[in-house]
Every structure is written in structure tokens, then in C-alpha cells.
Amino acid sequence: MKCMNRILVQSADFCLAHEYQLLRTDNPQDGAxxxxxxxxxxxxxxxxxxxxxxxxxxxMTAKVLGNIVEQARTKWSIGGATLIHRIGHLxxxxxxxxxxxxxxxxEAAYLANMFIMDYLKTQAPFWKKELSERGxxxxxxxxxxxxxxxxxx
Amino acid sequence: xxxxxxxxxxxxxxxxDSMTLEYKVDGQQLDTVKALRSYLQLRPGWHxxxxxxxxxxxxxxxxxxxxxxxxxxxxxxxxxxVTGG
Numbered sequence: 001m002k003c004m005n006r007i008l009v010q011s012a013d014f015c016l017a018h019e020y021q022l023l024r025t026d027n028p029q030d031g032a033x034x035x036x037x038x039x040x041x042x043x044x045x046x047x048x049x050x051x052x053x054x055x056x057x058x059x060m061t062a063k064v065l066g067n068i069v070e071q072a073r074t075k076w077s078i079g080g081a082t083l084i085h086r087i088g089h090l091x092x093x094x095x096x097x098x099x100x101x102x103x104x105x106x107e108a109a110y111l112a113n114m115f116i117m118d119y120l121k122t123q124a125p126f127w128k129k130e131l132s133e134r135g136x137x138x139x140x141x142x143x144x145x146x147x148x149x150x151x152x153x
Numbered sequence: 154x155x156x157x158x159x160x161x162x163x164x165x166x167x168x169x170d171s172m173t174l175e176y177k178v179d180g181q182q183l184d185t186v187k188a189l190r191s192y193l194q195l196r197p198g199w200h201x202x203x204x205x206x207x208x209x210x211x212x213x214x215x216x217x218x219x220x221x222x223x224x225x226x227x228x229x230x231x232x233x234x235v236t237g238g
Contacts, residue, residue, distance in 0.1 A: 038238060054237070057160050057230055060214035085237060097238055117238060125211070125230075126237025127161035138162040141234040 003073070004080050007065045009056060011088040014098055023080045023100050030079040032106040034113040036099045042092035044139075049132045051091040057125040061085075068119045072101070075115065075152075076108035083116060085126065115152055122149040155183055155223060157193070160232035166202050176225040186210050187219045189229060208233055 006022065008014075016037060023033050040052050069081045079102040086096050099116050103109040128139040155174045164170050174192075176182060183189040190210070194200040202208070210217050211230045223229060 055161055055164075056237070057158070057211070057214075057232065059228070060211055060230065063214045121238040122235065123216075124237050125160065125232060125235050127233065128236045129161075138233070139236040141236055145238075 003078075005066070005069050006080070006082040006084075007062070007069065008084045009058070009061055009065070009087060010084065011086060013086070013095055014084045016095075016098070019082055019084070019098060019100055023082060023102050027079055027102055030102040030104055030109075032104070032109045033100065033102045034106070034109040035101075036097075036113050036117055037095055038097035038117075040090045040092050040094045040096050044130045044132075044137075047132065047134070049092070049130045051089060051094075051131045052096070053089050053129040053131060053136070054085075054087040054096070055127045055129070056085075056087050060125045064124045065120070068116055068123060071119070072112040072115050076103065076112045078103045078108055078112045081112070081116070083120070085120070085124070087126070089131075118145070118148045118152060121145040154226060155189065156228045157189070158228065158230040160230065162233050163202060163208055163231055167199060184223055185219070186212065186217055186221045186223065186229070189223060190219070190231075193231075203231060209235075 042048060065083055082100040084098040090096055099113050101109045101113045122145055130137045155176055157172045159167050159170055183192055190203055194203050208231050212221050212223055213228055
């Protein structure tokens with residue numbers, strides 16, 4: 001399993017236990033797995049929302065997500081890397097994104113996992129629309145996400 | 154030919170998700186991002202939505218600056234800043 005990437009963009013949900021097992025499979029040299037799961041919240045700017053609609057640019061998403069994982073590999077020695085992002089309509093509390101990274105020792109997996117999420121937020125061509133009783137609203141990019149992404153450079 | 158794509162809020166504002174343009178129009182080649190953007194901005198109501206700085210551009214799926222070259226047959230996408238994750 002060493003140095004294997006699993007990158008998926010899908011409307012279907014994912015199973016954390018299944019992804020975790022895949023990262024463990026045939027991977028006895030790695031002693032650490034760090035996973036991150038992002039969920040849809042029921043609030044946006046302190047107001048309730050009914051859910052999200054996620055749009056993306058398929059040809060570019062595949063390319064960018066692959067590049068982000070490869071950049072993480074140049075910075076840290078990591079084994080398996082899984083990145084799953086959902087698209088389409090999602091309701092509050094649903095899973096939206098998963099990042100799982102393995103490494104021999106924990107530090108590389110922690111850092112690479114955070115790097116992949118921070119870069120995904122500012123580089124990958126996904127767009128979120130918040131759905132609510134007040135009308136649908138495209139999400140504005142956050143300055144704080146850009147700062148987090150920039151700090152790795 | 155250039156295959157032009159629009160995504161997210163920009164797609165909704167312009168009322169279309171794609172268009173195909175001849176590489177050479179009105180005697181000029183749409184051979185840079187700047188040239189293509191300027192050409193599209195001539196359409197009624199499109200100028201403000203396509204302003205540099207408010208929308209990003211990818212040429213053949215790579216983020217590109219204003220002076221980036223566009224070759225005949227390219228895919229060029231315009232879209233708002235990304236908000237995934």
C-alpha cells in the first residue's frame with residue numbers, strides 16, 4: 001500500500017471505517033493514521049440553513065486534488081493518502097469531505113492531513129451554495145482559509 | 154476553436170455554462186487570457202461579471218494569469234474563488 005493515493009469525487013456518502021481499513025491494509029511499516037472528516041453544519045453566519053449544493057469542475061478537480069496530494073508527498077514522508085469530496089445536494093450533519101493519511105510516525109501524517117485540507121479549501125474548484133428559507137446563497141471565500149493555505153509556503 | 158466554461162455563481166449570472174468560440178474573431182486571435190476576457194466583456198451585461206480580480210481563470214485546467222497563452226483548441230474556464238472543503 002505504500003505511497004498509494006485514493007482520490008474520489010462523488011455524490012454518494014463514504015464510510016469512515018471502510019476508508020480506515022483500506023489505509024491499514026498491506027501497510028505494516030506505518031505506525032500512524034490521521035483522518036479528518038468534514039461535516040455540513042446547520043448554520044451559516046449564525047443563521048439556519050437547510051443544506052448545501054456543491055458544484056465542481058470535474059476535469060480540473062481531478063488534476064488539482066492529485067497535485068495537492070503529490071505536493072504533500074514532497075514535503076513529508078507519507079504512505080497512503082485518501083481524499084474524498086462529495087458533490088451535489090447535502091443536508092446538515094452529512095459528511096462532505098474526508099482526508100486520511102498514514103506515515104511511519106504521527107507528525108508527518110498530522111501535518112500532511114492539515115496541509116491537504118488547507119490547500120483543498122483554496123485551490124480545488126468546488127463551489128458551495130447555502131440553501132435556506134431566506135433563499136439560496138453562494139458561499140464567499142474566507143480570508144482565514146487563504147491565510148491558512150498561504151502559511152505552508 | 155476555444156471551449157469556454159463557466160462555473161458557480163458566474164454560470165448563473167451569465168445564464169450559460171459553456172460556449173464555443175472561433176480562435177480568430179474580428180481579425181484578432183484570442184491568444185491570451187486577457188484577449189479572451191476582453192472579447193467576452195463586450196457582451197451586454199457581461200463586463201462587470203468578468204472583471205479581473207473577481208473571477209479566476211484556468212487554461213486547460215491549470216490556474217492562469219492574465220498574460221497566459223491560449224492555443225487553438227484550448228479549454229478555458231472562468232469561475233469565482235473556490236469554496237470547497
